[in-house]
Amino acid sequence: MAPRLLLDARQARALHLAAQGLLRPPPRRATKEDVRETVARLSLLQIDTIHVVARSPYLVLFSRLGPYAPAWLDELLAEAALFECWAHEACFAPIEDWPLHRRVAGTRRHWFLDRARRLLRRNGKEMRAFLAHVGARGPVKAADFERPPGARGKPGWWSWKKEKRFLEAWLALGELMVARRENFQRVYDLRSRVHPAAEGLPLPTAEEARRTLVERAVRALGVTQARWVHDYFRTRPRLRDEELRPLAEEGTLAEVAVEGWRAPGWIHRDHLAAAERIRAGGLRATRTALLSPFDPVVWDRERAAGMFGFEYRLECYLPAARRRHGYYVLPVLRRGALVGRLDAKAHRADGVFEVRSLHLEPGVEPEEALLRDLARAIGSCARWHGTPEVRLRATSPRALRGALAALLAPARPAAARAAAAGRCARNRQP
Numbered sequence: 207m208a209p210r211l212l213l214d215a216r217q218a219r220a221l222h223l224a225a226q227g228l229l230r231p232p233p234r235r236a237t238k239e240d241v242r243e244t245v246a247r248l249s250l251l252q253i254d255t256i257h258v259v260a261r262s263p264y265l266v267l268f269s270r271l272g273p274y275a276p277a278w279l280d281e282l283l284a285e286a287a288l289f290e291c292w293a294h295e296a297c298f299a300p301i302e303d304w305p306l307h308r309r310v311a312g313t314r315r316h317w318f319l320d321r322a323r324r325l326l327r328r329n330g331k332e333m334r335a336f337l338a339h340v341g342a343r344g345p346v347k348a349a350d351f352e353r354p355p356g357a358r359g360k361p362g363w364w365s366w367k368k369e370k371r372f373l374e375a376w377l378a379l380g381e382l383m384v385a386r387r388e389n390f391q392r393v394y395d396l397r398s399r400v401h402p403a404a405e406g407l408p409l410p411t412a413e414e415a416r417r418t419l420v421e422r423a424v425r426a427l428g429v430t431q432a433r434w435v436h437d438y439f440r441t442r443p444r445l446r447d448e449e450l451r452p453l454a455e456e457g458t459l460a461e462v463a464v465e466g467w468r469a470p471g472w473i474h475r476d477h478l479a480a481a482e483r484i485r486a487g488g489l490r491a492t493r494t495a496l497l498s499p500f501d502p503v504v505w506d507r508e509r510a511a512g513m514f515g516f517e518y519r520l521e522c523y524l525p526a527a528r529r530r531h532g533y534y535v536l537p538v539l540r541r542g543a544l545v546g547r548l549d550a551k552a553h554r555a556d557g558v559f560e561v562r563s564l565h566l567e568p569g570v571e572p573e574e575a576l577l578r579d580l581a582r583a584i585g586s587c588a589r590w591h592g593t594p595e596v597r598l599r600a601t602s603p604r605a606l607r608g609a610l611a612a613l614l615a616p617a618r619p620a621a622a623r624a625a626a627a628g629r630c631a632r633n634r635q636p
Contacts, residue, residue: 211462211473211481218429218464218471219513219542220484220491225428225477226503227270228539230492236274242287242300244270249422250439251298252500253290256522258534258551260591261390262500263298269495269539273590284386286401292318292378294440294505305407308380309415315442322375329372336372337381337396345385345395348373417453420445424459425474426502429481430509432472437506467512491542494579496550496587504537504544516544516567532563540579545570548584552591559588559595564610565602572606581613 213221223229227247232240244267245251254262264276279298282288288298291307296318299307311319326333340346351369366374373394376382383400384392397404410418423438424430432445450472453459457475464471473481483489497503499520504510511517518537521529532549539545549562561584566572588596596614601607 210460211485212465213429213462213471213481213485214465216542217481217484218467220489221473221477221481222428222430222513223491223493223503223539223542224480224484224489225426228493228495228503229489229542232270232272236271238275238278238281240271241267241274241278242282245282245288245298246300246302247426248502249299249303249426250293250502252294252502252505253296253298254498254500255390256534257390259536260552262498265496265498265536266501268587268590269497269501272586280387283384289401290377290384290392292316294438295500301401304401304404305409306415306418308404309409309412310419310439310441311378311380316440319378322378325371325375326379333372333375336369337376340373340376340382340394341396345393346373347388347391347393349391416441420450421453421458421474424450424472425476427509428477429462429464429471429473431467431469431512433469434506434509434512435472437509438502494538494540494583496536496548496583497539499535499537501537503539510537510544514544518547531565538564538580538583540576540583543570545576546580552588552593554592557593557595558597559584559591559593561596561598563600563602564598564606566606572603572609574609577606577610577613581610585614 220229225247227244248266251263251266256262259265260268260276263279267274267276267279279288283290283298286301289301289304291297291299291304292311293299293307348367348370351367373382373392377384377392377394381397382394383397385395385400386393409415419439419441420435423435426438427434432447432450435445435450436442447461447470450459451461454461454472459472459474460478462471462473462481480489499505499518504516504518507518516537521531521535522533526533531547534551535547535549537544537546538548544567546564546566548564551560551562552558553560564580570576584596585594588594595616598607598611598614601610
C-alpha cells in the first residue's frame with residue numbers, strides 16, 4: 207500500500223514542532239495547568255542539574271510556554287500531579303503514567319536501573335534496613351546523612367555517600383518516590399505515602415507497556431523514522447518498520463513518505479489532521495526560542511541531524527580547550543529551523559544575561575528579520591531569568607554583533623532604533 211501522505215522536509219519539521227508545542231508562540235499567558243498539560247504532551251520532561259542558564263526542565267517549559275512561574279513545576283510534583291522516574295534519563299512524568307513506568311522499570315535494561323539492581327543484590331540486607339528506616343522516620347533528603355570524615359571523590363554514583371546511593375536505587379526500583387523538591391534537592395518518601403492510590407492500580411502487561419511506549423513516542427515526535435522511536439523512552443532494541451506496520455494496519459499509526467528520507471516516516475493518528483493542515487499551508491512555524499540541550503527536539507543527536515541537518519554536541523563535559531561553541535550551548539530554533547547556537551550564562555545577582563557567543567549555522571544569513579526574532583527570544587529569556595541586561599560578547603559571523611547588540615539594548619529614541627535597523631541591512635553578508 208502506498209503511503210497516505212507525502213511531506214517535504216519543511217512540512218515534516220513543522221509537524222514535529224507542532225507535536226512538541228514549538229510551532230507557534232503561546233496564545234496567552236501561561237497558567238499552572240499549562241505546565242501540567244505540557245508535560246503530558248511530551249510524556250517526559252528530562253531533569254538535569256546544570257543551572258548556568260536555567261535547569262533544563264524549567265527551560266524546556268519556557269521554550270514552549272513563554273514566561274511562567276517555575277515554582278509551578280515544583281508544586282505539581284508536591285501535589286502528586288507529576289512524579290519522577292527513570293525513562294529517557296531522570297524525568298518528570300504525569301502521575302497517570304505511574305503504572306506504565308512501574309511495569310517498564312521491572313523489566314527494562316537501562317544503565318541506572320541496572321546499577322540499582324546490582325547494588326540491591328550486593329547490599330540487600332542493608333538496603334532493606336535503610337528502607338525501613340525511611341518508613342519509620344518519614345521524608346528524608348540525602349543531605350540529612352553525613353558523609354564519613356575524610357571521604358572524597360569525583361562526582362558520580364560511586365562517590366556518593368552510601369545513603370545517597372540507597373535513596374537513588376530505591377527511587378529507580380520504585381519503592382521510594384520524590385515527595386517534593388526543596389531548592390531542587392529531592393525529598394524522598396515511601397511510595398505508599400507519596401502516591402497512596404498506586405497500591406491498588408493494575409499494571410499493564412509487559413507487551414501492553416511496550417506498545418504504549420511506542421505509541422507515546424510516535425505521538426510526541428509528530429513524525430519519525432522507526433529507528434528513532436526507541437530513544438524517546440530509552441527502550442531497546444531499535445525498532446524496524448515491520449514492527450510498526452501492525453499499528454498502521456489497525457489505524458493507530460500512519461505510514462508517510464518524507465522528502466529526503468530513505469526510510470518511511472510514521473505519524474500517530476492524532477496528528478493526521480495537523481499533517482493535512484500543514485500540507486495545505488494552514489499551519490506554519492513562527493516560533494523562535496532558545497532550546498535546552500536536553501530538549502526532546504535535540505536530545506537524540508541522530509534525529510536532530512536527520513530532521514534538521516543540525517549536528518549537535520553538548521560540550522560542557524569537554525575540557526575547555528576542546529570546546530568549539532561553548533560550555534552550555536542552547537540550540538536556537540527559528541521558524542521551523544535550527545539556525546544557531548548560543549552559549550549563555552545568567553548572572554542573577556547582577557541582573558545580567560551574558561551571551562558569551564552566538565554562532566549562526568552555515569548558510570544562515572544575518573538578515574534584519576532574523577536578528578529581530580533572535581533579539582526578542584534572547585530578551586524574553588533574559589527577563590524571565592530576572593537578568594534583563596543582555597551583554598553580547600562574540601558572534602559568528604562577527605558582523606552581526608553590533609546590529610544584534612543594538613536590538614538587545616534597553617528602549618532608546620526612534621533615531622537610534624532607525625540606525626540599528628540600518629546596521630542590520632548593511633550586515634547581511636558574513
